[in-house]
Amino acid sequence: MSSEDPDRPIIYPLIHPTQFVSPFALLDSLITVARRVSYHHNTSPVHRLILRNVSRRVSLLLAFLEQISTIHSPALLALSDLFVTLQKLEVTMRACARRGATLHTLMKSARVADDLRVSTRAIVTALDVLLPTRAFVLDVDEEEAWDLARLVADQSARASFSTDLSDRRAFDDVVAIIAGFERRVSPDEVALRRVLDRLGIRSWADCVAEVSFLETQIGCEGSGEAKLLSSLAGLMCYCRVLLFDCYECRKTAHRTDNDNDNGVCAIEDLRCPISLELMLDPVTVSTGQTYDRASIKRWMRAGNLNCPVTGERLASTKLVPNLTLKKLIRQFYPKSSKPNPDPNPIRSREDSEAMRMTARIPRRCG
Structure with a gap:
């Protein structure tokens, strides 16, 4: 994503993969955006607890994505949805960390929590599609990677998005x-x-x-x-x-x-x-x-x-x-x-x- 102009309103420049996207290009893009999301939790003075929990789950998801060696066509739709979701998470985190937008972000606490909740639930949905048919849609280098994916799904399904007390x-x-x-x-x-x-x-x-x-x-x-x-x-x-x-x-x-x-x-x-x-x-x-x-x-x-x-x-x-x-x-x-x-x-x-x-x-x- 290009750097944001500090004098422009927050926008959501999302990329939606087409059905013709290369599986390997999609995987590389997923890993790239997941890495960025996993590093964002310490850049915002507000919503630190929620952002830290989300980043921790995305870090586990990243470990899973890095173990994928082959993507079969039935998995493309779920992974494309996951890619869009991770972009939304990144934009929300960028908005929280944006210099000059701190007070605005604080007063939008309910909206920030809702955005993070919706994105996290979308991650669960994508994994729920992949996990039951895992052997038929993805090949992974380590069997333990599937345990990571299940852990992400379970933690995300139980996640709380209450605003920090402070x-x-x-x-x-x-x-x-x-x-x-x-x-x-x-x-x-x-x-x-x-x-x-x-x-x-x-x-x-x-x-x-x-x-x-x-x-x-x-x-x-x-x-x-x-x-x-x-x-x-x-x-x-x-x-x-x-x-x-x-x-x-x-x-x-x-x-x-x-x-x-x-x-x-x-x-x-x-x-x-x-x-x-x-x-x-x-x-x-x-x-x-x-x-x-x-x-x-x-x-x-x-x-x-x-x-x-x-x-x-x-x-x-x-x-x-x-x-x-x-x-x-x-x-x-x-x-x-x-x-x-x-x-x-x-x-x-x-x-x-x-x-x-x-x-x-x-x-x-x-």
């Missing part, structure tokens, strides 16, 4: 935090850190990756799902500023001291008060505050008619381009990317409140 706790924490946003209650910092530690999110860059992924998913889901995703994006923006702002500011201050001596504008002066990202299309609102166009439009589309920083009601929703600031950004930070496109208009109230709280978090670094 994942359930993190899930509940996220739900409670988002509900707090709706009530305009600031999240408990201890709970935030507990969630991020569980998800393996330990830096500003990790939060940015999560927000970027969630934003790409919003346009691919229905309105109900998009609102949840926007709430999660708001949560990550809030965490990024509250928990990592001070650390990143110190790094930036250290990096830009010499720049300032040479007349270069400090990056802190060029960040949007809402997103804390470099303003690529700065605009000024009626209160005199400047924001990145994408962030303030997202704020207004959520129904907010007050300034995020000052709290004053906006006399007008007109956005005036700040050409001077934009010129400075282009001059001193020419490697900045193109301006973000307008965000999807489907946003949640929780996301709006998270943005409001984010904009008002005191900056703790000078």
Whole structure:
């Protein structure tokens, strides 16, 4: 499988063997994908227990596949189905381990468990076809290999797909935090850190990756799902500023001291008060505050008619381009990317409140 673009939604690029596939080519492909699946269980910070159990069974299945010396035609259909199933397992595991998708994967725990359950049952079905007629459909080098196949079938049939306890706790924490946003209650910092530690999110860059992924998913889901995703994006923006702002500011201050001596504008002066990202299309609102166009439009589309920083009601929703600031950004930070496109208009109230709280978090670094 080709590597995934981190800015694209998760897809399922499955290969379905035809009836004319070479038995040996099919076997080689089965062994290759089984090896990849067996190595994936340690790459995801969530669903570790389920993924580890699935990978262990696939490792036993791999040992069986490596002992096959001849495939007779009656076995091709079952092995083709097994090949498709192993691909589905690999895609699910890749999705769980994908950088930036950790929070999304946690909130999709039920779906992940269902996907793994269905794929595991499909492995059992394929083996149930092969085992009763084993001497007539496959030749294996060692008789013990059939015992491995039976062990995989038996273990898979009895497999449990309950969500890890630590994942359930993190899930509940996220739900409670988002509900707090709706009530305009600031999240408990201890709970935030507990969630991020569980998800393996330990830096500003990790939060940015999560927000970027969630934003790409919003346009691919229905309105109900998009609102949840926007709430999660708001949560990550809030965490990024509250928990990592001070650390990143110190790094930036250290990096830009010499720049300032040479007349270069400090990056802190060029960040949007809402997103804390470099303003690529700065605009000024009626209160005199400047924001990145994408962030303030997202704020207004959520129904907010007050300034995020000052709290004053906006006399007008007109956005005036700040050409001077934009010129400075282009001059001193020419490697900045193109301006973000307008965000999807489907946003949640929780996301709006998270943005409001984010904009008002005191900056703790000078």
